[in-house]
Amino acid sequence: xxxxxxxxxxxxxxxxxxxxxxxxxxxxxxxxxxxxxxxxxxxxxxxxxxxxxxxxxxxxxxxxxxxxxxxxxxxxxxxxxxxxxxxxxxxxxxxxxxxxxxxxxxxxxxxxxxxxxxxxxxxxxxxxxxxxxxxxxxxxxxxxxxxxxxxxxxxxxxxxxxxxxxxxxxxxxxxxxxxxxxxxxxxxxxxxxxxxxxxxxxxxxxxxxxxxxxxxxxxxxxxxxxxxxxxxxxxxxxxxxxxxxxxxxxxxxxxxxxxxxxxxxxxxxxxxxxxxxxxxxxxxxxxxxxxxxxxxxxxxxxxxxxxxxxxxxxxxxxxxxxxxxxxxxxxxxxxxxxxxxxxxxxxxxxxxxxxxxxxxxxxxxxxxxxxxxxxxxxxxxxxxxxxxxxxxxxxxxxxxxxxxxxxxxxxxxxxxxxxxxxxxxxxxxxx
Amino acid sequence: xxxxxxxxxxxxxxxxxxxxxxxxxxxxxxxxxxxxxxxxxxxxxxxxxxxxxxxxxxxxxxxxxxxxxxxxxxxxxxxxxxxxxxxxxxxxxxxxxxxxxxxxxxxxxxxxxxxxxxxxxxxxxxxxxxxxxxxxxxxxxxxxxxxxxxxxxxxxxxxxxxxxxxxxxxxxxxxxxxxxxxxxxxxxxxxxxxxxxxxxxxxxxxxxxxxxxxxxxxxxxxxxxx
Numbered sequence: 001x002x003x004x005x006x007x008x009x010x011x012x013x014x015x016x017x018x019x020x021x022x023x024x025x026x027x028x029x030x031x032x033x034x035x036x037x038x039x040x041x042x043x044x045x046x047x048x049x050x051x052x053x054x055x056x057x058x059x060x061x062x063x064x065x066x067x068x069x070x071x072x073x074x075x076x077x078x079x080x081x082x083x084x085x086x087x088x089x090x091x092x093x094x095x096x097x098x099x100x101x102x103x104x105x106x107x108x109x110x111x112x113x114x115x116x117x118x119x120x121x122x123x124x125x126x127x128x129x130x131x132x133x134x135x136x137x138x139x140x141x142x143x144x145x146x147x148x149x150x151x152x153x154x155x156x157x158x159x160x161x162x163x164x165x166x167x168x169x170x171x172x173x174x175x176x177x178x179x180x181x182x183x184x185x186x187x188x189x190x191x192x193x194x195x196x197x198x199x200x201x202x203x204x205x206x207x208x209x210x211x212x213x214x215x216x217x218x219x220x221x222x223x224x225x226x227x228x229x230x231x232x233x234x235x236x237x238x239x240x241x242x243x244x245x246x247x248x249x250x251x252x253x254x255x256x257x258x259x260x261x262x263x264x265x266x267x268x269x270x271x272x273x274x275x276x277x278x279x280x281x282x283x284x285x286x287x288x289x290x291x292x293x294x295x296x297x298x299x300x301x302x303x304x305x306x307x308x309x310x311x312x313x314x315x316x317x318x319x320x321x322x323x324x325x326x327x328x329x330x331x332x333x334x335x336x337x338x339x340x341x342x343x344x345x346x347x348x349x350x351x352x353x354x355x356x357x358x359x360x361x362x363x364x365x366x367x368x369x370x371x372x373x374x375x376x377x378x379x380x381x382x383x384x385x386x387x388x389x390x391x392x393x394x395x396x397x398x399x400x401x402x403x404x405x406x407x408x409x410x411x412x413x414x415x416x417x418x419x420x421x422x423x424x425x426x427x428x429x430x431x
Numbered sequence: 432x433x434x435x436x437x438x439x440x441x442x443x444x445x446x447x448x449x450x451x452x453x454x455x456x457x458x459x460x461x462x463x464x465x466x467x468x469x470x471x472x473x474x475x476x477x478x479x480x481x482x483x484x485x486x487x488x489x490x491x492x493x494x495x496x497x498x499x500x501x502x503x504x505x506x507x508x509x510x511x512x513x514x515x516x517x518x519x520x521x522x523x524x525x526x527x528x529x530x531x532x533x534x535x536x537x538x539x540x541x542x543x544x545x546x547x548x549x550x551x552x553x554x555x556x557x558x559x560x561x562x563x564x565x566x567x568x569x570x571x572x573x574x575x576x577x578x579x580x581x582x583x584x585x586x587x588x589x590x591x592x593x594x595x596x597x598x599x600x601x602x603x604x605x606x607x608x609x610x611x612x613x614x615x616x617x618x619x620x621x622x623x624x625x626x627x628x629x630x631x632x633x634x635x636x637x638x639x640x641x642x643x644x645x646x647x648x649x650x651x652x653x654x655x656x657x
Contacts (some may be wrong), residue, residue: 069531125432213512220511221440224533228446231536234599234649244648251603258533259612295584296613330613385479 008150015142019135027127035098042100042116044246045069046079047113049105065090068097076103085122096120119429152267159187163194170198172205172272196308198349206273208271212268219261252257263383266323267370270390277395282312282346285325296333303341304376314414320391327383327384328353328410335408336403338431343407350413367401388412434548435474436460437467437481437490438509442467448478450536454598464488476504478543481526483510483517491524499655505546509534534539534605544594558593561655563639565593584609585630588595592643594652602652627651630649 001009046264050070062069065088065303080101085094099117106112114152159182176198180189229281231251239247290297315323332342332355340356366372369387371382388410392399398415434456448458461467462600464487471479471493479497483490491648504523508521511532518529519651527546530539548556548567557566560590570586572579583587587609591602602623631643644652 220532224511225440225442225446227533228443228450228536231601231604232446232450234601235575236645239646239649241648244646248602248648251601255603255607260610293621294611295610299625333615388536 003332004150004153007153008146010382011146011149016145019138019142022138023135025130025264027131030127030130032038033128036118038098038118038123039100042081042098042118043102044115046100046102046104046114049116050102053104053114054107054416066119066121068099068115071104071106071114072113072115074113076101079103080322083356086285096124117225130331131382149274154182159184160190160417163187163191165193172201176202212265212272216261216265219260221343223254223258223261226250230254235350260383261389263402266382267390270320270387270394272302275319277315277317280312280318280321282321282325282351283308286321286344286346289322289325289329292328293333297342300333300335300336301339302333304344305341306344310346310348312351313348314351314412316391316395317395320395324388324391324412325351328412330374331355331388331410332383350411352409352411354407358407360403360408364401366405368399387411432456432477432650433475434458434543435467435470435476436477437462437471437479437485437493439463439482439485447536447539449498451540455541462486463489464490464493467493468496471502472500474498475502477503478507480507480509480534480539480543483508485519491521494521494524494526506544506545507539507542507549509539512596522631535601535607537591537598537600537604538608541591541594543582552600558590558592560596560642562655563593563634563655565590565643567594574634574639577635577637579637581633584626585633588626590631593650595653595654597654597656599646599652600623605649605650 005153032141040141054070055338061071069135082099082101084097087093088095096119097116097117102114102116104112104114118337137204159180162180166179170177176195179194180187182188182191230247234244236249290304328336328351329344332353335357336342336355337357341354342356343352345352345354360367362372368385372386389399391397392412396415400411400413402411403409432455434439434451436444436447436451436458438447438460443457444462445505451458458471459476461470464485466486467481467485467490479493481490483492490508490510492507498507505528506526507530508518509530509532510517512519518531518560523530527549530542530544532539545567553614556568557564559565562575563572564574567590570583571588572581572586572589588605591605591608602620606623629641631640634640634642642653642655644654646652
């Protein structure tokens with residue numbers, strides 16, 4: 001629910017009891033005032049009657065549709081007012097009356113009780129009318145306030161919404177989104193804080209990028225010298241077996257170092273982010289990568305099967321899609337058995353790569369960690385799968401590994417739960 | 432072939448220059464941007480090898496200047512940056528090839544040859560070693576006019592050896608040239624050995640045995656000398 005809607009909702013919720021209570025209090029007050037007035041009128045009437053009783057006889061009783069005076073024997077100590085209901089034969093219904101009992105003395109000196117009543121039919125209508133007016137005014141007032149407040153809120157929050165919209169398009173390698181100016185202290189504060197954070201991110205991004213580039217240069221240049229010198233050295237005709245072995249060792253080490261540097265730089269590059277994800281033609285990429293791998297696949301006599309159950313809708317930056325698939329497939333080839341198999345399946349939300357292979361030498365939970373190697377003597381640095389995980393997580397995907405029926409299963413899946421990238425393979429099985 | 436080598440790293444510059452000179456090329460070198468620019472504009476070369484990161488300037492500006500002056504020399508960028516942007520940028524400016532560092536010197540030689548061959552548009556330019564003739568443009572190899580039936584990989588291998596004839600090629604250099612970074616995924620030595628064996632068999636069938644020599648523990652060399 002949007003902020004403005006939520007505010008309006010709470011205001012309406014709060015206004016409802018206020019209208020009800022306000023009306024009730026208004027009604028009560030009016031009712032009280034009217035009753036007091038009626039009682040006073042009855043009292044005045046009683047005083048007048050007492051005057052007449054001193055001179056006249058007891059023939060004072062009246063019964064009119066809206067007025068009643070009755071004299072009865074008996075005494076009361078002080079006057080009493082009460083509400084009652086009297087059946088009216090004319091209207092054929094019960095009608096509320098206000099009745100007062102007063103002590104009085106007849107001309108002959110006998111004490112009597114004088115009862116004076118008045119129909120409340122008219123006053124009740126009046127009171128209800130007034131209460132209704134109060135309610136109407138309150139409701140109108142509340143509605144006006146709600147509308148006004150909504151308009152005002154929208155106006156006040158405008159810089160916030162504008163800034164929010166601008167922030168959504170922020171990229172560390174792009175220009176700063178313009179944040180809306182505001183004379184509200186809190187918004188100005190927020191805009192300043194955000195601008196500071198964005199500047200920091202951009203600085204970090206640039207610094208990391210520069211570091212990566214410099215590291216690449218500084219590491220690759222000496223490696224190039226080493227290789228060049230080795231290439232020169234082996235031209236020497238006076239090369240014995242022993243020397244050859246030493247040089248071959250240096251070649252192998254230099255290659256291994258070159259690969260590690262490349263992988264680390266790639267990993268750093270993936271970590272930089274910045275490229276938006278888009279739709280990927282996975283079928284084409286998988287075919288391309290398989291084509292590239294055809295020699296090692298043939299060498300190991302692997303049976304490869306690719307099934308596109310549904311076109312896969314997983315989105316990634318194009319470069320990363322290629323890298324991800326390449327790493328997954330190379331992993332499947334490298335850790336396979338002679339004459340083993342690779343099965344690739346895509347569904348709308350997942351890519352699953354299964355390969356035959358021996359049992360895992362490392363703890364499955366560390367499989368995606370950097371520099372995790374299944375085979376300690378392997379010349380690869382063990383960055384391939386951590387790169388897969390990095391790319392997946394950056395794009396809201398889940399990577400899962402499981403071992404079933406002698407097959408290693410790696411699955412990339414679209415998931416709501418970005419942070420729950422567990423090793424639980426259950427989400428991938430059944431496919 | 433006259434080559435201008437623009438590289439600020441002295442050790443690497445020496446290694447490249449010596450290797451190319453041993454190949455029989457005439458190599459001039461420049462260590463910084465102004466010198467490189469001057470040489471590039473004053474003299475003409477068959478090939479220019481240029482590093483991007485240079486003291487006092489950017490190698491890409493030299494590429495731009497050469498192409499602006501309609502210089503048709505072959506240009507190879509040799510860079511340690513190795514980013515795709517860099518590569519695309521360099522090729523867009525008119526460089527003919529981009530070789531990321533670290534590279535093997537035989538690879539550089541192969542790329543230079545290919546480049547110059549393309550530039551000079553020599554029809555049916557071929558490499559001849561003894562009775563073997565390799566025609567790179569047609570991806571064709573023949574012995575005394577008889578066509579050799581080779582797979583793509585075998586041709587790449589043969590061509591790489593031929594272009595670097597009389598040179599010892601390390602297994603690393605060969606694997607990287609033919610299979611790129613895939614080489615690491617394979618049981619490399621067996622793999623290379625199997626392909627070389629097949630190639631030798633096919634050559635021998637045409638009476639061309641002994642061309643590919645094993646350099647014990649290091650790699651291979653193609654030569655018609657003994």
